[in-house]
Amino acid sequence: MHLAGCHAAWQPSKRIFVTTGSSPLVQRRRLRAELRQARLDAGLTQETVAEEMDWSLSKVIRIETGSVGVSTNDLTALLRLYKVKDRQRLRDLVTLGRAARQQSWYSKYRGVIPPTYFQFIEYETSASVIRSYEPLVVPGLLQTEDYATDLMRLYRTNPSPEAVQARVEIRMRRQQLLLDRADSLSLFFVLDEAVIRRLMGDKRTRHGQIARLITAAKKPGLTIEIVPFSAGLHRGLAENFTVLEFSDPSDDDILYTESVRDFIFTKDDVEEISIYRELFQDLRKASLGQKASLDFLVEIADALA
Numbered sequence: 001m002h003l004a005g006c007h008a009a010w011q012p013s014k015r016i017f018v019t020t021g022s023s024p025l026v027q028r029r030r031l032r033a034e035l036r037q038a039r040l041d042a043g044l045t046q047e048t049v050a051e052e053m054d055w056s057l058s059k060v061i062r063i064e065t066g067s068v069g070v071s072t073n074d075l076t077a078l079l080r081l082y083k084v085k086d087r088q089r090l091r092d093l094v095t096l097g098r099a100a101r102q103q104s105w106y107s108k109y110r111g112v113i114p115p116t117y118f119q120f121i122e123y124e125t126s127a128s129v130i131r132s133y134e135p136l137v138v139p140g141l142l143q144t145e146d147y148a149t150d151l152m153r154l155y156r157t158n159p160s161p162e163a164v165q166a167r168v169e170i171r172m173r174r175q176q177l178l179l180d181r182a183d184s185l186s187l188f189f190v191l192d193e194a195v196i197r198r199l200m201g202d203k204r205t206r207h208g209q210i211a212r213l214i215t216a217a218k219k220p221g222l223t224i225e226i227v228p229f230s231a232g233l234h235r236g237l238a239e240n241f242t243v244l245e246f247s248d249p250s251d252d253d254i255l256y257t258e259s260v261r262d263f264i265f266t267k268d269d270v271e272e273i274s275i276y277r278e279l280f281q282d283l284r285k286a287s288l289g290q291k292a293s294l295d296f297l298v299e300i301a302d303a304l305a
Helices: 024-041 044-053 057-065 072-081 088-102 104-107 113-124 145-152 162-177 193-197 203-217 270-286 290-304
Strands: 130-132 186-192 222-227 243-245 254-258 262-265
Touching: 024 057, 024 072, 024 088, 024 270, 044 057, 044 072, 072 088, 104 162, 113 162, 113 243, 113 254, 113 262, 130 270, 145 162, 145 203, 186 193, 186 270, 193 290, 203 222, 203 290, 222 270, 222 290, 243 270, 254 270
Parallel strands: 130 186, 186 222
Antiparallel strands: 130 243, 243 254, 254 262
């Protein structure tokens, strides 16, 4: 959406549709863009809005950054201040505002996982395309429960059994929602060969994980490609990242990376996200390709038998 301000009254534009299955975070993201555009088109500053609404400036800022929801009464008052009079657009925005305040299935885990990872789950739930690269471990959406449990037990700071169980539950629920979705979700996974060679756990866990990858690689709308050791040094050796795309053109892509100490989001840096999209394409070119990658997984499964 173009956000350059002007000082004419806001004119109605295209319909705003609340996408079924979109997370509250994504709905708030859409709402914030609409409200910011409305304020700019009305020629108002955040300071002026705070004064006119008798709010603190921080409240206006939190609403426009999408960090908090906004009540129907407050939203209606804002739109009145912004001189939004088109009835259909008013109804659309109120519907969007209500959707943005809904609780999600993962809300009960808010105290278990880091806030940034919680945000990632919310964005992931609403994505239409997911591109993920992993150089060391099986991506979360492709892990078996046994593999995920073994991995979570090694996670950073010796988590409690309860924390491990909660994280595994989240991972399995994410898989259920995304891998079996009936809509047009497309998933692309590129794995370094080290991911396959370093399969952890006992024999049953390793066999189960390889079998899971083979089954996933045959699913429509899901692609698994493996970068072999023979590719030598390549740009993705020290990286792991996921790029999320959304069907609504007003929703910008999201870049998510994970380091030993932190989760990192890039939401508004178009150039940075573009670099990682290009990197992902380079990794696909360096891979064995979809069919040869599946053949490789079958060979590994036979060798483990």
